[in-house]
Amino acid sequence: MRRPLVAGNWKLHKTVAESVALAEELLHLLGEVREVDILVAPTFVALDAVARVLRGTRLAVAAQNLFWEPAGAYTGEVSAPLLTAVGCSAVILGHSERRQHFGDSEAQISRRVQAALASGLTPIVCVGETLAERRAGRTAAIIGQQLEGTLGALTPSELRSIVIAYEPVWAIGTGVSAGPAQAQEVHALIRAWVRARAPEVSAALRLLYGGSVKASNSAALLGEPDIDGALVGGASLDAREFAAIVRSGVPASCTQP
Numbered sequence: 654m655r656r657p658l659v660a661g662n663w664k665l666h667k668t669v670a671e672s673v674a675l676a677e678e679l680l681h682l683l684g685e686v687r688e689v690d691i692l693v694a695p696t697f698v699a700l701d702a703v704a705r706v707l708r709g710t711r712l713a714v715a716a717q718n719l720f721w722e723p724a725g726a727y728t729g730e731v732s733a734p735l736l737t738a739v740g741c742s743a744v745i746l747g748h749s750e751r752r753q754h755f756g757d758s759e760a761q762i763s764r765r766v767q768a769a770l771a772s773g774l775t776p777i778v779c780v781g782e783t784l785a786e787r788r789a790g791r792t793a794a795i796i797g798q799q800l801e802g803t804l805g806a807l808t809p810s811e812l813r814s815i816v817i818a819y820e821p822v823w824a825i826g827t828g829v830s831a832g833p834a835q836a837q838e839v840h841a842l843i844r845a846w847v848r849a850r851a852p853e854v855s856a857a858l859r860l861l862y863g864g865s866v867k868a869s870n871s872a873a874l875l876g877e878p879d880i881d882g883a884l885v886g887g888a889s890l891d892a893r894e895f896a897a898i899v900r901s902g903v904p905a906s907c908t909q910p
């Protein structure tokens with residue numbers, strides 16, 4: 654019922670020329686994939702050029718953050734209307750690297766989510782616990798707190814327009830992914846949180862897993878009932894590896910002759 658979505662978060666990597674080359678390679682490898690939604694998130698400076706390469710194709714473009722005001726005296730910021738104007742359809746918000754290095758709070762992320770929705774961008778909202786929080790048995794409480802803080806103010810119809818990504822902080826960039834069952838357990842919690850607020854929305858809402866996803870583990874992760882796709886960091890910088898991850902999301906019924 655839920656279409657898989659595989660998103661590549663390029664983080665702070667690649668020049669504009671390198672980003673264009675990667676987008677062209679991905680288009681070549683994945684342009685015909687119909688069963689999985691595909692999205693790439695280059696740096697702000699490469700968005701326009703990458704969007705030009707991918708315009709009119711099945712590959713969508715997302716930003717990695719935005720500021721909630723549409724315009725004004727906000728040196729160094731980029732707003733939702735600017736992102737839609739260059740062809741973005743989505744935006745990653747609340748990534749743990751934003752929370753950790755740039756002090757993004759739940760309240761700020763919530764404002765960013767509202768601004769994205771107001772401009773018609775799909776927010777991909779990230780939540781996830783640290784290793785210390787997991788070891789202390791606080792995973793469910795932390796995830797609940799992050800969901801409440803970032804999404805608690807949304808109406809059911811707004812919730813319908815978002816994607817949630819579970820990215821355990823201890824799995825990001827470490828090479829150690831959460832196990833499929835471990836990730837599924839948290840995804841089920843997230844879906845239950847949405848169901849409690851918007852029962853009519855929860856079954857259709859897409860939940861992505863992120864944290865050391867690669868071609869060798871993606872099929873097992875995406876095979877879990879509440880894992881509807883992946884948010885891929887490091888492995889999304891390699892076109893062949895990312896293409897293999899996307900293809901692992903194609904439902905088995907579509908790959909049989």
Ligand code: 13P
Pocket residue numbers: 662748820824825826827828863864865866884885886887888
């Ligand atoms: P890695 O795939 O490099 O672990 O990064 C995950 C991530 O942070 C995606 O947003």
